[in-house]
Amino acid sequence: MRRSLLLFDMTNIAEVLGAEADSLLQHRCTHVPKSVMKASGLQRLRSIASNSDRPPQVLAALQTLYSAGRLGGTGYLSLLPVDHGIAHTAGMVFAPNPVYLDPATILQLAESGGSSGLVSTYGVLGAIARMPRQKVPLVLKLNHDNQFTWPAHYENILFARVREAVQMGCVAVAATVYFGGPGARRELQLVSSLFAEAHSVGMATILFSYLHPKALQAGGKDIIFSADLTAEANHQAATVQADLIKQKQPLWTGGAKALGADYGRSDERIYSELSSSHPIDLTRYQVLASYAGSVGLIHSGGAKGENDIAQAVRAAVINKRGGGTGLIAGRKAFQVPLLEGVQLLNAIQDVYLNPEITVA
Numbered sequence: 001m002r003r004s005l006l007l008f009d010m011t012n013i014a015e016v017l018g019a020e021a022d023s024l025l026q027h028r029c030t031h032v033p034k035s036v037m038k039a040s041g042l043q044r045l046r047s048i049a050s051n052s053d054r055p056p057q058v059l060a061a062l063q064t065l066y067s068a069g070r071l072g073g074t075g076y077l078s079l080l081p082v083d084h085g086i087a088h089t090a091g092m093v094f095a096p097n098p099v100y101l102d103p104a105t106i107l108q109l110a111e112s113g114g115s116s117g118l119v120s121t122y123g124v125l126g127a128i129a130r131m132p133r134q135k136v137p138l139v140l141k142l143n144h145d146n147q148f149t150w151p152a153h154y155e156n157i158l159f160a161r162v163r164e165a166v167q168m169g170c171v172a173v174a175a176t177v178y179f180g181g182p183g184a185r186r187e188l189q190l191v192s193s194l195f196a197e198a199h200s201v202g203m204a205t206i207l208f209s210y211l212h213p214k215a216l217q218a219g220g221k222d223i224i225f226s227a228d229l230t231a232e233a234n235h236q237a238a239t240v241q242a243d244l245i246k247q248k249q250p251l252w253t254g255g256a257k258a259l260g261a262d263y264g265r266s267d268e269r270i271y272s273e274l275s276s277s278h279p280i281d282l283t284r285y286q287v288l289a290s291y292a293g294s295v296g297l298i299h300s301g302g303a304k305g306e307n308d309i310a311q312a313v314r315a316a317v318i319n320k321r322g323g324g325t326g327l328i329a330g331r332k333a334f335q336v337p338l339l340e341g342v343q344l345l346n347a348i349q350d351v352y353l354n355p356e357i358t359v360a
Contacts, residue, residue, distance in 0.1 A: 007343075008313065008350040013357070016313045024280065024317050029360045031274055032284045037293040037323050040359050041075030044296055044325065052294075054243070057202025061171040062243060064137050065204065069349075070114030076352040077244070077298060077326035078345060079139070080110045081119040082334055086144040086159070087176075096304070096335040103127040109334060110136045113345035119174055119206070119328065122160035129168040139172040139206060140165040142194055143187075154214055155183040158190065162197045172204035172243070179233040181212030192240040199241065206298075207242035209233040216259065224248060226255030227282040228270050231289035238295045245290055246328055249299040249315055250282035280360050283322025293323050301329025301348075308332045309347050316351035321360040326352065 014021040034040075039047040045066055049059050071078050082100065084093040090101065099105050103124040110118040117137040118125075125138050142165070143156040156176045165173050175194060177187045195205040211224040211233060223229060227250035237245045253275055256266035275285040287293045299319045301312055316327050327348050333341035351357055 006350045006353055008347050008354075010354065010356050013313060013317070013351065013354070016310045017317065018310075020314070023278075024314070024321070025357065027278060027280050027321065027360050029281055029284045029322075031276055031281055032288050034323070034359050037284075037287065037359070038291075039293045040323050042073075043075070044293065045075060047294055048243070055199065055202060058199050058204055058243070061202060061204040064171045065117050065139075068135055068137050069116040070346065071116055071326070071349055071352055074352055075325075076320070077116040077296070077328075078114065078349045078352070079117050079119055079298065079326065079328040080106075080113060080115040080333065080345070081141075081328050081330040082106045082124060083119060083121050083141040083144065084330060086121060086146055088147065093331065093335075097337065099338075100334045104131065105338075106334070107131060107133055107136065109338060109341050109345075112338065113333065113342045114349060115345065116326070117171070122164065125168050125170065126164075137171045138168060139174050140168060140170045142173050142175045143190070145176065145178070154178060154181060154212060156187050162194055162201065162203070165198070165203060166201055170203060172206055173198045174206040174208060174246075176208035176210060177233075177237070178210055178212040178215075179236065180216040180229070182215065184212065188236065188240065195241055204243045205241065206244040206246060207237040207240070208246045209237040209242070210248065211255075216255070221255070221258050222251070223255040223258060225251040226258075227253035227275055227285050228266065229255040231286045234286055234295075234297065235289040235291075238289075238291045242295060244296045244298055244325065246298050246300060247286060249302075249318060250279070250286060252277070253282055253285070279318045280322045283318055283324060284360070287323040296325030297323070298326050298328050299324060301327055301332050304331045304335045308336075309344050312344055312348050313351060316348045317357060320352055320357055323359050 107128045111134045119139040142160050175191045216223045
């Protein structure tokens with residue numbers, strides 16, 4: 001039944017992947033085999049329900065997310081984040097498609113695109129909280145990096161509170177920590193407190209577990225995409241009881257080495273035994289650090305660019321085959337007309353709906 005819903009079948013996906021098709025679709029993870037992972041897909045939610053200390057209300061909130069949209073019942077998630085008007089200026093983010101300055105249009109995209117949930121700001125969700133909606137769960141982003149400063153600080157501050165998420169009828173809250181930055185300790189302590197409060201009132205938690213974009217720099221390398229350090233950020237996210245982790249998809253590994261021998265007290269086996277240069281192996285290491293897959297890893301969809309559907313399909317294949325939980329794609333979807341945004345979201349979802357694309 002689900003296969004009949006597919007817009008992108010294996011032939012389409014292989015064509016989109018082009019020269020990488022065989023490498024991505026046939027790859028086997030030998031450094032960290034599938035058998036090492038504790039959960040994937042629906043098994044992950046069952047594992048949380050059976051083994052964790054999450055209250056029944058939190059499990060129900062997670063079930064709501066996993067039951068919504070086109071991926072409902074698959075154990076995978078396709079989230080729509082539209083929180084960019086604070087972490088990035090609204091003018092820059094919405095100028096390509098200003099209709100999305102209207103919160104009602106954002107909700108329309110989430111509904112039409114078959115999203116598992118809408119992740120947005122206090123203002124956006126407050127504006128649509130009582131609007132009729134087609135069972136799109138709401139997730140309130142509690143903190144943001146307010147870059148309306150000069151120079152930019154890259155530091156997250158609180159914009160909303162857990163009690164307000166409850167009043168809006170949200171099923172979950174989300175927050176960001178910039179690991180490695182000057183405010184990371186404060187941010188982590190705050191998020192830990194917020195997540196404990198959210199669990200106490202029956203809401204799930206999502207941590208945007210990012211590396212600080214300025215503090216961690218060495219030799220011109222973009223360390224925020226390094227598998228070894230993003231995996232460490234994932235592990236700390238799991239430690240403060242994030243139910244889901246949003247992370248950038250890794251492009252390489254060796255960030256700790258680039259920063260210096262003493263940074264993070266690394267171990268050479270991370271690179272020689274637990275990962276390789278293959279993108280699925282890099283993702284598998286991120287998943288391994290997320291309590292061996294017990295905490296779901298959602299990759300960000302990345303900025304708007306050329307060939308967005310191809311990039312998004314590629315990211316979804318890597319995430320799914322690496323053992324991840326889904327994609328959270330925003331700018332690629334809302335910086336284009338509604339129909340194009342829906343097509344992109346559906347193309348991502350088709351990867352997770354396709355039973356021929358399996359965990360490597």
